[in-house]
Amino acid sequence: MTDADRTRQGEAGKGYITEQPREKAVLAGVNLPEAWSGGLGGEADLDELGRLATTAGAEVVGRLEQNRARPAPSTFLGKGKLEELAELVAETGATMVVFDNELSPAQGRNLEKVLDVKVLDRTELILDIFAGHARTQQARLQVELAQLEYLLPRLTRLWSHLERQAGGIGTRGPGETQLETDRRLLGRRIARIRQQLKTIAGARQTQTGRRDRMFTATLVGYTNAGKSTLMNGLTGAGILARDQLFATLDATTRRVEIDERRRFLLTDTVGFIRRLPHHLIESFKATLQEVRDADLLVHVVDAAGDDPGRQISAVDEVLESVAPGERPTLMVFNKMDLVADDLVHNRFAGRYPEAVFISGKDPRGIETLRGALVDHLLGAESIITVTLPSRNLHLLSPLHRTGSVLEQEFTGDQCRATVRVTDEERNRLLSQEGVQEATPPR
Numbered sequence: 001m002t003d004a005d006r007t008r009q010g011e012a013g014k015g016y017i018t019e020q021p022r023e024k025a026v027l028a029g030v031n032l033p034e035a036w037s038g039g040l041g042g043e044a045d046l047d048e049l050g051r052l053a054t055t056a057g058a059e060v061v062g063r064l065e066q067n068r069a070r071p072a073p074s075t076f077l078g079k080g081k082l083e084e085l086a087e088l089v090a091e092t093g094a095t096m097v098v099f100d101n102e103l104s105p106a107q108g109r110n111l112e113k114v115l116d117v118k119v120l121d122r123t124e125l126i127l128d129i130f131a132g133h134a135r136t137q138q139a140r141l142q143v144e145l146a147q148l149e150y151l152l153p154r155l156t157r158l159w160s161h162l163e164r165q166a167g168g169i170g171t172r173g174p175g176e177t178q179l180e181t182d183r184r185l186l187g188r189r190i191a192r193i194r195q196q197l198k199t200i201a202g203a204r205q206t207q208t209g210r211r212d213r214m215f216t217a218t219l220v221g222y223t224n225a226g227k228s229t230l231m232n233g234l235t236g237a238g239i240l241a242r243d244q245l246f247a248t249l250d251a252t253t254r255r256v257e258i259d260e261r262r263r264f265l266l267t268d269t270v271g272f273i274r275r276l277p278h279h280l281i282e283s284f285k286a287t288l289q290e291v292r293d294a295d296l297l298v299h300v301v302d303a304a305g306d307d308p309g310r311q312i313s314a315v316d317e318v319l320e321s322v323a324p325g326e327r328p329t330l331m332v333f334n335k336m337d338l339v340a341d342d343l344v345h346n347r348f349a350g351r352y353p354e355a356v357f358i359s360g361k362d363p364r365g366i367e368t369l370r371g372a373l374v375d376h377l378l379g380a381e382s383i384i385t386v387t388l389p390s391r392n393l394h395l396l397s398p399l400h401r402t403g404s405v406l407e408q409e410f411t412g413d414q415c416r417a418t419v420r421v422t423d424e425e426r427n428r429l430l431s432q433e434g435v436q437e438a439t440p441p442r
């Protein structure tokens with residue numbers, strides 16, 4: 001990597017807000033008809049936008065909503081509302097306006113002209129938080145890729161910013177406009193990041209290849225639901241868990257030992273949100289591979305959240321785009337210490353009969369979860385009959401000690417045993433000398 005690359009990467013990773021810790025933000029949202037029928041409506045959406053803004057380091061100083069049948073083409077808000085917004089910005093001394101809706105490049109530009117402060121949309125805000133929270137090289141590259149791809153069509157807005165970045169002598173061809181040069185530079189940078197991510201994903205694949213037969217459970221869920229808290233409780237992983245959105249961006253995997261021979265892998269990963277920018281889903285493909293590879297998804301729900309049902313649907317939607325198709329899922333309603341038990345039970349126990357209702361802050365909650373995970377692990381075990389030479393009987397010792405040899409019979413120097421095994425054990429056992437799977441009697 002050259003110095004110029006490092007500078008570019010550093011700048012792209014910094015984003016807008018984190019450069020100035022105490023920005024004052026006004027939130028703005030237009031409720032379009034689809035949103036009205038979506039259940040909660042704009043209030044809750046703006047609440048969430050506010051939490052995003054706070055997580056990004058801004059102070060929320062005002063909010064404004066409008067109901068419209070369709071966005072105004074040039075400024076999203078109607079003329080009167082826009083004037084109202086400009087007044088609110090002046091009154092509160094706001095340094096930025098954050099829109100809950102996705103703005104087109106032209107709309108963003110026009111709004112900035114009228115309001116004379118920085119204008120961000122929800123996607124840009126989420127990208128900024130991701131940029132601030134990325135720790136590993138993989139996460140940083142994934143965020144940068146998403147940012148660059150989102151910014152590419154918005155380049156005209158970033159003229160001066162990119163002018164600084166491009167800068168280098170000899171980067172400009174005769175007769176080319178600055179914009180074309182910028183586009184080409186960005187295109188090159190994007191290609192290089194894709195290549196780097198491929199290399200990292202390749203290395204990861206080899207790592208997982210070695211452990212691919214161990215049962216793997218992956219924590220998924222809405223951001224801030226408590227995934228990392230549960231991961232820490234079960235494995236002592238020491239992952240950062242805090243009351244902010246997208247605290248975790250990287251996948252962490254730890255082994256959980258159940259008994260002498262049973263263990264499984266547990267993975268904590270990035271949280272989801274409604275309308276998760278598709279650029280982010282695309283560029284976090286490698287991290288989300290953990291979701292595709294899982295034998296079991298552990299879907300953690302914040303039972304005390306705004307509207308748990310709506311959060312579940314949002315997570316299901318993202319899951320469907322990341323890993324299409326049904327897969328075994330354990331529903332975990334977390335933060336039960338903050339709500340009345342009955343309320344949540346009544347609402348969800350019918351729909352998810354096997355769900356667990358726990359508090360991740362309470363060791364008993366962690367034990368309940370561990371128990372449910374073990375049940376799934378045992379459910380994934382199979383019963384097989386093997387034959388092996390009696391001199392190799394020691395191979396069955398671990399199974400004996402955990403009561404997993406169900407039947408055993410000797411003929412000459414051969415032993416025939418019916419055992420309960422995980423896939424991993426089955427493969428290991430059958431790879432030993434002289435051990436064969438017996439065809440079950442018809």
Ligand SMILES: Nc1nc2c(ncn2[C@@H]2O[C@H](COP(=O)(O)OP(=O)(O)OP(=O)(O)O)[C@@H](O)[C@H]2O)c(=O)[nH]1
Binds near residue numbers: 221224244245336358
């Ligand atoms: N009261 C209560 N708080 C909890 C519980 N579980 C987690 N929390 C808190 O909820 C906040 C979010 O927890 P995390 O474990 O970081 O959530 P996460 O799902 O990993 O969130 P992201 O990584 O940001 O997507 C933290 O402040 C936790 O202390 C619980 O059972 N009860």
Ligand SMILES: [Mg+2]
Binds near residue numbers: 227228229248
């Ligand atoms: Mg987390």
